[in-house]
Amino acid sequence: MKTIKVGGVPEHFNLPWHLCIENNKFESEDLNIVWKDFPEGTGAMCKALRAGEIDVAVILTEGIIRDIINGNPSKIIQTYIASPLIWGIHVDARSPYKNIEDLKGTKAAISREGSGSHLMAYVNAEHKNWDIDKLKFEIINNLEGAVEALKNDKAQYFMWEHFTTKPLVDNKTFRLVADCPTPWPCFVIAATDEIIKKDSVALKKMLRVLNEETKGFKQQKEIDLQLSERYEQKLEDIRKWLDVTRWSQKQISSEDLEKVQKNLLRLNLIDHEVSSEKLTHKL
Incomplete structure (x- = not known):
């Protein structure tokens, strides 16, 4: 069984991951997904990816793009949330x-x-x-x-x-x-270059299981109640959030990569732009 260490924020966006783990959906594909919460957010996950503490991060688009340009040896393997944050x-x-x-x-x-x-x-x-x-x-x-x-x-x-x-x-x-x-899709899934090189088949299987879950996530029976209880939020707020949130099963577009980089460059948060190939990897 392949172990993949995944990091993400302890927020409602990531419930599909937890449901796949709890319902043994990854396990049935011979995957051991070990989840780690990062309440500190994107900066802490960038650091953990660089240190090899995690293999994969569910991370803010602008944060990981900036960190890859600044030397983080990782790539975006898919968009996770297509709607803005x-x-x-x-x-x-x-x-x-x-x-x-x-x-x-x-x-x-x-x-x-x-x-x-x-x-x-x-x-x-x-x-x-x-x-x-x-x-x-x-x-x-x-x-x-x-x-x-x-x-x-x-x-x-x-x-x-x-x-x-x-x-x-x-x-x-x-x-x-x-x-x-945010003027772009808010969350992407990034993986270290090392796990891409070593275990791309396992990563592909992981995404397949996750994407199957996110495709019908909003249609699941009483998912709003489950989100409300687990994340201690008012039901009306969860329903508003579900209305404006779209999960993705596709790679981020070159247009969105360009838009993020142009913004980061204009704000002096990066000093140069890079090609899509330097930021993404197709499994």
Whole structure:
């Protein structure tokens, strides 16, 4: 049996993986998929891929593209979520900041350098015509760190996936001031060059099982109830999220790769663009 170590965020997007593991769907294909949660997000997964701690990551598109260009020996093997990620821009519920313009010149809480919360702070700043060279950051590791940083005014705003943070808005820990969707498919599946070279057949089987699950995922009976219970979210929020979320079973397009790179280059987050072949691998 082939073992593949997979990393991803502990969020509702990844339930199809867990269902495949729990229902022995990978096992029936002679695969042992070992899942590791990364609450710190994309920056931590990039580091784990580089160190060989995981073989595969379910990771933010812009984060892994930037890290591959910066030397991460990995490739994108498929898009996972084809729809944009809706990033909520949050402040402490008691803070004086009422709208997005109030946040100009303040400090953003980010999970770590190279994370989605870091990169999207630049995307948001560009949308608002702020000077990106004047952006300030406080590294907070995870959601709990963000709660502390905003409460103690070490940072003034925090960008994280809208529905994941919604319970913290509902209980008045955070206040949502705006949303900022990514202009590209939000999650891809990346694998290290080493496992691609060594075990591409196993990777192919893994994707086949996963894609079978995601194809009919939204049609599964009472999947909304299951998501709501497992991820402690209101049923109405899960239903809204399911409405706007599309899983993919295809490789990312060269157009989307170009769009992400052009944005990263313009924001000085990479210093050059590369060809699709340097970023992706067809199994």
